[in-house]
Amino acid sequence: MLENVRIVLINTFHPGNIGAAARAMKNMGLSQLWLVDPQDFPSPEAESRAAGGKDLLDSAVIVSTLEEAIADCQLVLGTSARTQRSFDLPLMDARSAATQMVSEATQGQIALVFGRETMGLHNHELQLCNRHVYIPANPEYPVLNVAQAIQLLSYELWIAAQAPVHEPQAETYPRQREMALFYEHLERVLRLTRFIIPQHEGKVLDKLRRYFNRSRPEKTELNMLRGILTSVEETATRSEQNISSEKDYNSHD
Structure with missing residues (x-):
């Protein structure tokens, strides 16, 4: 099921974060890394931070726009700590989002989108998503480093994928x-x-x-x-x- 879940990073400026993301994904059984307009990639620093996840860097898909990265996906979830700007999208915490992603991953491709290190997702990018995902944290300082956020959400996906397998639903949602x-x-x-x-x-x-x-x-x-x-x-x-x-x-x- 996790083979159909892709991690999408937008305009990442620090190559170390790309490497750390690949390592976190490898730890939790994820294999699809998509990079939208990265500022510095390929990079020796990314390879160094990836450790055993270098194969994910080698197979990473690089595109120019978020629209390209999600074109064949039936479900797109945008991550943001700023829950007040949900644009009326259903707001999900990391655990419930992971459960939905795993349940739908039997039907088609799922995208989990992360924004820039300094400002996250732009408003128009979040508007391209079906769901808004946040990680519950200290309300006085809920902002995580992008690699930390990927590690936590990847962990929740791994845990959700270990649950008993139910009969897959018929493919119903458009791409x-x-x-x-x-x-x-x-x-x-x-x-x-x-x-x-x-x-x-x-x-x-x-x-x-x-x-x-x-x-x-x-x-x-x-x-x-x-x-x-x-x-x-x-x-x-x-x-x-x-x-x-x-x-x-x-x-x-």
Whole structure:
């Protein structure tokens, strides 16, 4: 089950933290390390800190954006100690998050995302996630080093994976790339129907993305939504064409 769980590090500036992350992952049976725009990698310091986890550094996947790192994932969890900025995402502690990740890892890829050493995840990155994960700690100083956070969450994943194996659920959730296509389709239809007015766009799209990321429609539900959007799009397009034809006809008169 842990083979389908990936650790994603964003814009890490200290190579030692990448090495320490690889070692922590190796300790707890995790093997997928994804690096989004690392500032210094490969690095001898990363290799030194990785110790027996150097093979994870060698197989690490390096991408430019978080969207690339999570495209084929059905569940994305963003980590942050600042629980007050959850954007209405379901808030989970490390233990409950590990339990959900392990239960869904039989169905597909899961991503656990960590932000920069100094500022964590940016708001727009957390908004790409389905869940917000935090590690319960001293409320007067709850902030952990990124390698420490990875070690603790990796431990919880290992413990959760040792629980009795239940019959895997049917694969039901779409991947993030499918959700991205849905959001593009939704925006196109909302603009076509003038629900979104260019001069007064507001935050409609952000709020809708937040809603669907939180509610996580199943594949069949997403297909139904795409079908509704297609029907609305075709109807609106025909209506515009008819209006255009009438204008042309009247202009000839």
